[in-house]
Amino acid sequence: MFNEFNISNLENAKSNLEVLLTTSKNEIDELLKIENKTYENFVKPYEEIGERVNEFLTPIFHIDSVKNSEITTKVYEECLPLISDYETNISQNDNIYRSLKDIQDNYSTSLNDIQKKVLENEIRDFKLSGCHLNNEKKDRLKELNLKLSELSHKFSQNLLNATNSYEMIIDNYEDVKELPQSDLALAKFEEDGKTKYKFTLQMPSYLAYITYGSNREKREEIYKAYCTRAPENGKIIEEILKLKYEKVNILGFDNYAQYSLSTKMAKTEEEVVRFLEELALKGKDKAKEELKELEEYAKEDNITNLKSYDLAYYSEKLKKAKYDIDQEYYRPFFEQNSVLNGFFNFLNEVFNIKFTLTDAKAWDTTVNVYDISEDGKTIARIYIDLQSRKDKRGGAWMNNWHSYYINSKGKEQLPTAYIVGNFPPAKDDTPSLLRHDDVVTLFHEMGHALHHLLSKVPEALVSGISGVAWDVVEFPSQFLEYFAYDKEVLKLFAKHYETGEVLSDEAIDRIINAKNFQSSLGMLRQVEFALFDFKLHQKLYETEYEVQKVLDSVRDKVSVMNPPKYNKFQNGFSHIFAGGYAAGYYSYKWAEVLSADAFFMFIDSGKVLNKELAVKYKNIILKNGGSKDMDKLFFELTNREPSVDSLLKIDGIIS
Numbered sequence: 001m002f003n004e005f006n007i008s009n010l011e012n013a014k015s016n017l018e019v020l021l022t023t024s025k026n027e028i029d030e031l032l033k034i035e036n037k038t039y040e041n042f043v044k045p046y047e048e049i050g051e052r053v054n055e056f057l058t059p060i061f062h063i064d065s066v067k068n069s070e071i072t073t074k075v076y077e078e079c080l081p082l083i084s085d086y087e088t089n090i091s092q093n094d095n096i097y098r099s100l101k102d103i104q105d106n107y108s109t110s111l112n113d114i115q116k117k118v119l120e121n122e123i124r125d126f127k128l129s130g131c132h133l134n135n136e137k138k139d140r141l142k143e144l145n146l147k148l149s150e151l152s153h154k155f156s157q158n159l160l161n162a163t164n165s166y167e168m169i170i171d172n173y174e175d176v177k178e179l180p181q182s183d184l185a186l187a188k189f190e191e192d193g194k195t196k197y198k199f200t201l202q203m204p205s206y207l208a209y210i211t212y213g214s215n216r217e218k219r220e221e222i223y224k225a226y227c228t229r230a231p232e233n234g235k236i237i238e239e240i241l242k243l244k245y246e247k248v249n250i251l252g253f254d255n256y257a258q259y260s261l262s263t264k265m266a267k268t269e270e271e272v273v274r275f276l277e278e279l280a281l282k283g284k285d286k287a288k289e290e291l292k293e294l295e296e297y298a299k300e301d302n303i304t305n306l307k308s309y310d311l312a313y314y315s316e317k318l319k320k321a322k323y324d325i326d327q328e329y330y331r332p333f334f335e336q337n338s339v340l341n342g343f344f345n346f347l348n349e350v351f352n353i354k355f356t357l358t359d360a361k362a363w364d365t366t367v368n369v370y371d372i373s374e375d376g377k378t379i380a381r382i383y384i385d386l387q388s389r390k391d392k393r394g395g396a397w398m399n400n401w402h403s404y405y406i407n408s409k410g411k412e413q414l415p416t417a418y419i420v421g422n423f424p425p426a427k428d429d430t431p432s433l434l435r436h437d438d439v440v441t442l443f444h445e446m447g448h449a450l451h452h453l454l455s456k457v458p459e460a461l462v463s464g465i466s467g468v469a470w471d472v473v474e475f476p477s478q479f480l481e482y483f484a485y486d487k488e489v490l491k492l493f494a495k496h497y498e499t500g501e502v503l504s505d506e507a508i509d510r511i512i513n514a515k516n517f518q519s520s521l522g523m524l525r526q527v528e529f530a531l532f533d534f535k536l537h538q539k540l541y542e543t544e545y546e547v548q549k550v551l552d553s554v555r556d557k558v559s560v561m562n563p564p565k566y567n568k569f570q571n572g573f574s575h576i577f578a579g580g581y582a583a584g585y586y587s588y589k590w591a592e593v594l595s596a597d598a599f600f601m602f603i604d605s606g607k608v609l610n611k612e613l614a615v616k617y618k619n620i621i622l623k624n625g626g627s628k629d630m631d632k633l634f635f636e637l638t639n640r641e642p643s644v645d646s647l648l649k650i651d652g653i654i655s
Helices: 010-032 039-066 070-091 094-106 113-128 135-165 181-187 203-212 216-227 233-250 256-261 269-301 308-323 327-333 336-351 436-453 475-485 505-514 519-536 544-558 587-604 611-622 630-638 644-650
Strands: 168-170 188-191 194-199 354-358 368-374 377-387 397-400 416-423
Touching: 010 039, 010 070, 010 094, 039 070, 039 094, 039 113, 039 397, 039 416, 070 135, 094 113, 135 233, 168 216, 181 188, 181 194, 181 203, 181 327, 194 203, 203 216, 203 308, 203 416, 216 308, 233 256, 233 544, 256 269, 269 308, 269 519, 269 544, 269 587, 269 644, 308 505, 327 505, 336 354, 336 377, 336 436, 336 611, 377 436, 397 436, 416 436, 436 475, 436 611, 475 587, 475 611, 519 544, 519 587, 587 611, 587 630, 587 644, 611 630
Parallel strands: 377 416
Antiparallel strands: 168 194, 188 194, 354 368, 368 377, 397 416
């Protein structure tokens, strides 16, 4: 039923990929020989060839992120040029493009809406790949695509290496006395008969000290190490920007932002900038108030010049003072397995889907694999890898492996996906205990996964998250996040791992009340990242100095507190330089407007655990995947256009 995860033959991946790509190319050549091409005899098998390549490659690229080693990096770097060359050749094949165009023209009346969407997307993407250009320009695009893939991987690898190479050793208990016991236990070690504490730039460790570290100098030390990681990425950014600019110029665009928007819900550069600046304008006064409150609070410690490395520390103390939020109190109630099982119960209650643990093979013993069923029928599989490891890339993400579709023989292909996190790991005497923020992250990534796994679209190219516009792909993930703040939902899994005691109403109220603590500062931070990204791609900036000037100008406009000069945030901005968010980071906020507006339906119904509404959402948004434009699906769900004010209200920025 499902392909098993198996990379035992990893060292032969390159030769196996060569065989697969040669076979795929030959099969496409045979399809092109068909005289009377139809959707069934050309598009369907062409789609399946692409799926087969993706199914082979995804585990190979995935393992480099979750179990990084010299061999995974070597294999990644061997396979990357092969797949880049293959995909460029396919995407620039004028014969495939003209065949798709002919089918679109000749069968427009007999094709269904989903098939029309597949053709519309594919024809657009062929144009964006330069299939209409002369051979010289095609060859140059091929070179550019390969080089950009290599640079993205190098950017990510530099960041991982820099993260892993740093340690801050503390031997004075006074400097760690405020850390939660669980964080302290992870940092503690013995050397020469003395107790010491080790902090790294791995996210759980870094966050522990920057949030609770008593020694201001040590906070700055680890902050500086974090925000000056991988300085060599500055030159890689220069090269990435130059190559992207050349690429989109060849394709007929004025800049990369314009190229990026050709596949998104937002239509113009002006629309995106206006949207972000509106958020900044509406949130800035409140953000200034939030910062002033924090500065006043820090004065109690005789801190009269609050710095960036003080923000997390004093924010946590102020939050605790205002809402009595003590993360150490909460973490025993969020034991990883308890959270997962309760989360699954919630998803079963609202979406009518059941998760069953399997003994399927994965890449690490801490990874759990579940089959998902609906009305007694298995419909999908999910791999969940939540604990941080030294060989795992930082952050959290969902990775789709197989897509749901009906193949040319009428058989169902079931979807699979991976969820990856970097939550505090279990130790011999302590299970993995999560922060509430980790719980929210889990809900977020599951939102992505369900968007992919619950699809019932028969065409792989627009099933699940395939074909979904990038600036709305975060809608289902952010929508699900809101449920992580609901009392009824939290009571399903917030149980003390030792006593079984359920988290009290009062304690849950504190989490809910604290949700919008410093929400304006948080929003402005996201707007800063998004505006920097977008403006950076509106023209060519050729030097590190120019890149820094763009970031500085954005900060001057939207931020209420600028970081120190040594902060080189851009060198670690992997979302846009090693991921798919270039000129698209605004998507988080764009999609958040949809998710907030959709969640208001549940609030307005008077019942957050509203199964009828949840099933409607599942049937309209999740099951349709990328087969319809999200603005149409959103209107079908809510019967209204989305409003920015819904987001500002739900974040407590306006009333």
